[in-house]
Amino acid sequence: MSLSPTSSFVDSYTPALLAQVSQLISGEFHVIVQAAGFEISDWRVLSTLSDGKAVSIGRLAQVSVTKQPTVTRLLDRMEAQGYVKRIPSETDRRVTLVRITPQGQKLVSELIVQAKLHEDQVLAPLGAQKAEELKATLRMLIDLHRPAA
Template structure:
């Protein structure tokens, strides 16, 4: 691995981790852990309700971990599990009205962090970085088994 590739991968990892931790600290007042707000965000942004296994994959956790997270979110009244119309073994996850309200609060906080951190970044540099990361994501998706 070249020094530049190593520098890039370290910067990517460290920046992503620091970004998540900063948002996590900002969302603590809402009683949300990183995994909880990521789960709520994926559910809110999905065009159609996701299954528990699809959510686990998106959040990057094992199925059992996602089930426990969804149990906590359901107990808090933030999500509902709805039986799939095509496969009765599958449960689809949707937000309750309280979950939708919480997601709106999460978005306000996350948007404030994003504006704060990106305020001094040149828009052209931001566009180039976004395109690079999207290409990298596509390469990873293509390489996945």
Template sequence: MLIFRSTAQGKVIIVAKTPARKPAISDHLAYLLAQANREINRHLESRLRKEGVPVEQWRVLMILADGKGHSMGDLANAVLLNHPTLTKMVDRMVSDALVYRVQDPSDRRRVLMHLSDRGKALAKRLSSLAERQEADIIQSYGNKSTSELKRLLESLIDSAS
């Protein structure tokens, strides 16, 4: 769409030019990200289904795999879940004997999460499933595109947070 204005001399000039078609939802970064995220998640999920583990639990296990003992707050942040959701998911994982809670001795409000042996073994198996998926993406999408995309996503993440 063009936007006009007439000058003092009576001439008509274009002062603005909006995109020809009205913005479709697929022009929005928010939508493209959601779409891409869903697609990739779907693939990852189908890989992890072999072990019957949801993507969110994969994230928990990966984060805890450094053996460091993360607080619930850290974890919630790292696995992209809010606190009550994480609490309940951790409850389930405790029932499944994958993780356990330890009270932080230096701050008794805090709880430090750890992997059990069973959790470690599962984490290792999942890790190789996820690596394989990553390799598949690189295969079909290209090494260059993949690393460029990762670079852009990282910088978007810190510009947005």
């Protein structure tokens, strides 16, 4: 493992570094997701909904890094399977919210445990303080660059 900076542009360009680390770490976990019989897109949607809160389709697309028409098609299938339920927003008639069902929660719960274990393994070499600082910095970057609602 090389920790020394190089003279290559992409080796010090933040978007390239973020993309590389995302691909590497996600790729490791995607093997586990697929072995459990999930499509990656299903995992992203169900894990986003796993806290039980209703989420708009637009927000779901943003967090799951999936285009909104693709999310809509996924939701059609997942709703037919009984994993999610669409509900109208009480405050905005234009917005449809999505909530995970008990069946969907049961399906994704073991994978959530595995995801947390994988995250612990990934972050362990950093130590607890650096791991929390990394997460805080990433959340800040997301907030700074998230499109206005």
